Amino acid sequence: MPMIIVSSGSNLSRWIDALKRAGPGIGVFMPDEIKDKASVRFALSWNHPHGIFREFPNLVCISSFGAGADHILSDPHIPEHIEVVRIIDPLLSSDMAEFTLTVIMSSIRRMPVFWQQKQTGVWKKHRYRRITETRIGVMGTGMIGHHVATILKRTGFQVSGWSRTKKSDPASYAKYHGREQLPEFLGMSDFLVCLLPLTPLTRGIVNKELLDMLPPEAFLINLGRGSHVVEADLLGSIDRGHVSGAHLDVFDTEPLPPSHPYWSHPAIEITPHVASLTDPTSVAPQIIENYQRLMDGKKLLNTVSRKLGY
Ligand code: NDP
Ligand code: OXD
Numbered sequence: 001m002p003m004i005i006v007s008s009g010s011n012l013s014r015w016i017d018a019l020k021r022a023g024p025g026i027g028v029f030m031p032d033e034i035k036d037k038a039s040v041r042f043a044l045s046w047n048h049p050h051g052i053f054r055e056f057p058n059l060v061c062i063s064s065f066g067a068g069a070d071h072i073l074s075d076p077h078i079p080e081h082i083e084v085v086r087i088i089d090p091l092l093s094s095d096m097a098e099f100t101l102t103v104i105m106s107s108i109r110r111m112p113v114f115w116q117q118k119q120t121g122v123w124k125k126h127r128y129r130r131i132t133e134t135r136i137g138v139m140g141t142g143m144i145g146h147h148v149a150t151i152l153k154r155t156g157f158q159v160s161g162w163s164r165t166k167k168s169d170p171a172s173y174a175k176y177h178g179r180e181q182l183p184e185f186l187g188m189s190d191f192l193v194c195l196l197p198l199t200p201l202t203r204g205i206v207n208k209e210l211l212d213m214l215p216p217e218a219f220l221i222n223l224g225r226g227s228h229v230v231e232a233d234l235l236g237s238i239d240r241g242h243v244s245g246a247h248l249d250v251f252d253t254e255p256l257p258p259s260h261p262y263w264s265h266p267a268i269e270i271t272p273h274v275a276s277l278t279d280p281t282s283v284a285p286q287i288i289e290n291y292q293r294l295m296d297g298k299k300l301l302n303t304v305s306r307k308l309g310y
Helices: 014-020 090-108 111-119 143-155 179-187 208-212 233-239 282-298
Strands: 002-005 040-045 062-066 083-085 134-137 160-165 174-177 191-196 218-222 243-248 268-269
Touching: 002 014, 014 268, 014 282, 040 282, 062 233, 062 282, 090 111, 090 143, 090 191, 090 218, 090 243, 134 143, 143 160, 174 179, 208 233, 233 243
Parallel strands: 002 040, 040 062, 062 083, 134 160, 134 191, 160 174, 191 218, 218 243, 243 268
Antiparallel strands: none
16 A cells, blocks of 8 residues: 655655665655555645645545644645644654754854854954853743753753643653743743644744743744744834844744845844754654554554644
8 A cells, every 4th residue: 555745845755765764665655656546545744735635535644744743734625534643753852952952052152143243353242141040941841842841951051841731740840831820931931942833722822922921131942833923023022122032943934935024133043944854764664653553453653633733
């Protein structure tokens, strides 16, 4: 039984090679290579064109290429009975922790200011903030956010995490949950790191009301999805001088359009959705495992709740 692989814009050859190595004998095809559409039960997707799966009447499972499954769930043409699964990979978490550390360290040691000074030959010292003086709030302490919060705490930062449900595990960092505890959590976040999934409840969560609850001169790091942030509210908050700046890795529209005001804003740093890149060789075995489970009628791994949206 063939597996189909669909992605808008990505070069899929590395993926196909990795899947063939992990599952020799399993046919991996692009949708238009499939003659017998009814033979397909498993699909792999990243930002597929909405509606494409309607051609495959016996599809049972769609796997995301990455941790997020919002790009699958946003397709209104995917019937409720189709199981959605996603990637959980320690490399995604450790790469994300390295990226978050890089952004925070660069900010507290004032690197962007020094890079700018170099452009004009300015020799001027600026004070820095120490790790132990810096409070970080991680919104979303799931597979990735929990690891990021743990590494930041081990590095010496003061760390709090916020999630939907209460956590009973031993606290390596301060834990908050639910809307009621959000203001207290935000009040202690000099750096707010967003690692939430995009769901109906988290879309637009980083809005004026939330930003106003951050300490003065807080810095936003958005690594979740662009649509978590209300762009005009972020720009307004920075321009009023309440939030000092932001590092944004994800955007409502990707690639970020050339005319977008973020590009020219001096307090906004931009990276092109590279905080943590899925490694095909690392994750192909778990995709093949789910494919095999589907064939064997077994329970799938890393399933996404259609109800919760993550
Ligand atoms: P998980 O599903 O493992 O974790 C999600 C976390 O968010 C959980 O802690 C969950 O709470 C919390 N959460 C969800 N909804 C709410 C809510 N309404 N209020 C408060 N907390 C909420 O996801 P991952 O950690 O694997 O990934 C997180 C996201 O990171 C992905 O969805 C993706 O968008 C993004 N990502 C970005 C990448 C990049 O390169 N920029 C790379 C990889 C991922 P609870 O624990 O209570 O369920
Ligand atoms: C992911 C991503 O969700 O790269 O894996 O954004």
